[in-house]
Amino acid sequence: MGSEQRAGSRGSQLTYVVNDNCIKCKLMDCVEVCPVDCFYEGENMLVIHPDECIDCGVCEPECPVEAIRPDTGSGLEKWLKINASPKRSRSRAGKYNC
Ligand code: SF4
Numbered sequence: 087m088g089s090e091q092r093a094g095s096r097g098s099q100l101t102y103v104v105n106d107n108c109i110k111c112k113l114m115d116c117v118e119v120c121p122v123d124c125f126y127e128g129e130n131m132l133v134i135h136p137d138e139c140i141d142c143g144v145c146e147p148e149c150p151v152e153a154i155r156p157d158t159g160s161g162l163e164k165w166l167k168i169n170a171s172p173k174r175s176r177s178r179a180g181k182y183n184c
């Protein structure tokens with residue numbers, strides 16, 4: 087994927103995505119630091135709403151299993167779609183139970 091393609095709908099705005107390293111994590115250190123509460127519950131992992139993420143990057147180092155990656159990374163196509171899916175839960179993360 088080229089760097090011009092984004093998961094969100096804000097043109098050139100970057101976002102971050104969560105990948106499968108997150109599955110069944112119960113730490114949620116990422117959620118605690120997100121200033122805009124844009125983590126949502128997925129089926130068995132968290133996802134980041136691409137239109138709400140402000141690309142601050144503070145969550146990335148908080149994740150101990152490197153599940154949070156910039157959307158410019160390679161091999162993230164599947165996870166970009168899952169994070170951006172309109173089927174994502176409307177529940178913001180925080181009540182997340184695996
Ligand atoms: S993104 Fe990282 S810290 Fe956050 S719930 Fe997933 S694995 Fe845990």
Ligand code: SF4
Pocket residue numbers: 102119120121122123124125134138139140141142143144145146
């Ligand atoms: S980059 Fe910032 S706004 Fe986006 S999910 Fe992480 S903490 Fe939240």
